[in-house]
Amino acid sequence: xxxxxxxxxxxxxxxxxxxxxxxxxxxxxNISMQIPKNSVxxxxxxxxxxKSTFIxxxxxxxxxxxxxxxxxxxxxxxxxxxxxxxxxxELRKEVGMVFQKPNPFPMSIYDNVAYGPRIHGASxxxxxxxxxxxxxxxxIWEETSDRLKSPALSLSGGQQQRLCIARTLxxxxxxxxxxxxxxxxxxxxTSRIEDLIMNLKKDYTIVIVTHNMQQxxxxxxxxxxxxxxxxxxFGQTRQIFHNPQEKSTEDYITGRFG
Amino acid sequence: xxxxxxxxxxxxxxxxVLSLGEIVELxxxxxxxxxxxxxxxxxxxTLVLEPGVxxxxxxIEASIFDLxxxxxxxxxxxxxxxxxxxISADLRRIVGLSINIAKIPGRMEGGHVKPLVDTKRMADIAxxxxxxxxxxxETQDVELAKAAAARDEEVDKLFYSVWVELIxxxxxxxxxxxxxxxxxxxxxxxxRIADHCCNICESVVYxxxxxxxxxx
Numbered sequence: 397x398x399x400x401x402x403x404x405x406x407x408x409x410x411x412x413x414x415x416x417x418x419x420x421x422x423x424x425x426n427i428s429m430q431i432p433k434n435s436v437x438x439x440x441x442x443x444x445x446x447k448s449t450f451i452x453x454x455x456x457x458x459x460x461x462x463x464x465x466x467x468x469x470x471x472x473x474x475x476x477x478x479x480x481x482x483x484x485x486e487l488r489k490e491v492g493m494v495f496q497k498p499n500p501f502p503m504s505i506y507d508n509v510a511y512g513p514r515i516h517g518a519s520x521x522x523x524x525x526x527x528x529x530x531x532x533x534x535x536i537w538e539e540t541s542d543r544l545k546s547p548a549l550s551l552s553g554g555q556q557q558r559l560c561i562a563r564t565l566x567x568x569x570x571x572x573x574x575x576x577x578x579x580x581x582x583x584x585x586t587s588r589i590e591d592l593i594m595n596l597k598k599d600y601t602i603v604i605v606t607h608n609m610q611q612x613x614x615x616x617x618x619x620x621x622x623x624x625x626x627x628x629x630f631g632q633t634r635q636i637f638h639n640p641q642e643k644s645t646e647d648y649i650t651g652r653f654g
Numbered sequence: 655x656x657x658x659x660x661x662x663x664x665x666x667x668x669x670x671v672l673s674l675g676e677i678v679e680l681x682x683x684x685x686x687x688x689x690x691x692x693x694x695x696x697x698x699x700t701l702v703l704e705p706g707v708x709x710x711x712x713x714i715e716a717s718i719f720d721l722x723x724x725x726x727x728x729x730x731x732x733x734x735x736x737x738x739x740x741i742s743a744d745l746r747r748i749v750g751l752s753i754n755i756a757k758i759p760g761r762m763e764g765g766h767v768k769p770l771v772d773t774k775r776m777a778d779i780a781x782x783x784x785x786x787x788x789x790x791x792e793t794q795d796v797e798l799a800k801a802a803a804a805r806d807e808e809v810d811k812l813f814y815s816v817w818v819e820l821i822x823x824x825x826x827x828x829x830x831x832x833x834x835x836x837x838x839x840x841x842x843x844x845x846r847i848a849d850h851c852c853n854i855c856e857s858v859v860y861x862x863x864x865x866x867x868x869x870x
Contacts, residue, residue: 610726637728639864649728651657 401430401618401630408433408571408601409454414468416449416458423449425625427468431618436593436602438612438633441622442648447605450622451573454603455491456484472571489516492569496576498556500548500563505531505540508548508559512567526566534562535592554585561592572596574604578611590615609649613637621645660725664734667721668792670714671738671745675788677707678745678752682784682847685756686777689840690770692759700756704749711746715739733864737857741791744850744857748784751843751850758836767823767830767837776812776844779805783851790855794862803855803869809848816841 407430416424424446431437439447449458456477458464470477477487489512500508509527510518518526527544531537536558540551548559557577564572574593578586593602594615606612612619613633620630621642629636629645640646647653681703688697718739721727727735786802789795820834820841852870859867 609728613728638732640729646729650731651660651728653656 401432401632404430404432406433407431408473409603410469410471410474411453412469412471414450414453414466414470416446416453416467417463417465418461419463423625424453427627429620429627429630431601431603433601434597434599435617436597436604436615437618437620438616439603439605439620439622440607440609440612440648441628442653443607444624445622446625447620447622448575450627451575451603451605454571454573455488455493457493459484489567490569491571491573492564492567493573493575494557494560494564494577496579498553498560498580500551500556500559502547502549504545505548505551505559506544509562509566512563516567530562530566531559533565533596534558535588535595536562552585554581554588557581557585557589558592561589565596569600571601571603574602574606576605576607579607586611609637621648623648660721663717663721663725664727664731667714667717667738668734670710670717671742672788672792674707674710674714674742674745675784675791677703677710678748679781679784679788681707681749682752682755683781685752686774686781688756689758689762690774692762692765694759697756697759701753704753707749708746711742714742730861733861737791737861740857741854744853748847748850751847755840755843758840761836762833764833767833768819770837772812772816773837773841773844776809776816776841776848779809779812780844780848780851783809783848784854787851787854787858790858791861794858796859796862799855799858799862800869803852806848806852806870809845813841813845 409429409431411427411429411431414424414427415422427450439451441447452458453466453470454472454477458466466478472487472491476482477491501511503511506527509530510523513523513526528537528541531540536555539555540559548556551559557580561577577593578589581589590611593604596602597617604612604616616633618630619633619636621628621636621640621644623644629640629642631641636645637649640649681700684696684700687693688700718735721735783802783805786798790799790802817838820838824831824834849870856867856869859865859869
């Protein structure tokens with residue numbers, strides 16, 4: 397591991413010796429990493445390398461999968477998220493997630509964003525402000541402010557994805573996980589989401605899985621390279637794309653395999 | 655193995671830079687021989703090579719821009735491309751300075767004002783620096799690059815001693831000013847060529863280690 401990401405003084409996310417099995421098959425092997433606060437960390441690697449499995453450990457999405465067994469420790473803001481006392485619903489409020497395919501609920505734009513705050517008990521009078529703030533932060537307010545009651549599914553793919561980001565922001569998470577958020581979007585929508593992610597890191601810690609290496613290089617501060625369930629290298633993005641220390645990282649990012 | 659065409663383009667780029675280097679070594683050597691022997695025929699043969707070398711360097715540059723624009727090179731590939739761009743620019747400058755040297759014999763009516771012992775020594779060291787810097791590029795040999803660049807110090811020392819000697823000679827005998835000034839230019843060109851070799855060595859260190867160092 398590169399020196400610069402060792403012993404981060406106040407990591408937002410701290411993973412120690414994480415192992416994960418789907419039945420007999422081990423999908424993550426002894427992963428340890430410290431993800432700094434208010435940064436963008438990109439996870440790259442070929443299909444099946446474990447990067448999506450890993451990101452799903454950070455808000456316990458793998459709990460939903462049968463025969464999935466996890467060992468090791470994941471702490472977020474110093475708290476063991478696999479501890480006995482953890483309320484998973486509360487955890488997922490603090491650690492939001494945006495998926496590959498935009499998945500707005502079949503309801504209005506407004507109700508999509510208001511959904512989370514409502515179930516977490518936000519009062520009616522606060523909702524308008526929360527929705528506007530979330531839509532503004534997700535850079536989609538201008539396009540939607542005059543049609544908040546329209547169905548979310550009438551938006552374009554790129555707009556739907558920003559709406560999903562707004563929906564995530566509305567419950568005020570401190571960490572946001574993105575699982576290939578732009579792989580279904582055109583280049584312009586992609587660059588809007590990329591700009592948005594870079595702006596959001598002021599207030600959030602962001603972890604993004606991406607197949608697009610140029611995207612990782614453009615938007616992230618730190619990059620982790622996964623291969624066959626192992627974290628091969630984790631370091632500053634500049635370092636990883638300029639002078640990786642491991643040959644397999646070099647081979648992957650220069651397109652020698654993968 | 656994937657991206658075979660891209661990998662061939664990278665190999666070809668490196669070979670092209672090395673070929674350019676060989677031509678530059680030849681031009682530098684012949685320009686020095688022409689000035690030491692005051693061989694105008696050899697000087698003229700050297701002068702006509704410049705446009706072809708410029709064209710070759712432009713082709714290398716164009717292939718580099720294509721690779722950057724079309725292939726999104728990363729890591730050691732990116733470093734090879736960036737260092738090739740810088741090295742070929744330094745090589746082109748060495749050609750320009752060698753061409754200046756080859757123009758001197760035509761202006762030296764009456765012969766040299768002194769035997770060119772230290773000047774030849776400067777040229778020999780610079781030629782060795784050029785050869786070793788290119789070898790270091792080929793093999794990514796950081797130690798060889800650093801050793802080649804270290805010789806610049808001796809070139810600089812010789813430059814100052816010949817400079818002082820020529821100034822003193824001109825002060826004593828004003829009739830040699832024109833020819834002695836040509837030699838002042840010559841040693842200045844040699845000193846600059848050695849500096850460009852140091853730049854090449856710096857590019858080699860960057861290529862091999864991703865570190866930016868100053869070697870002169």
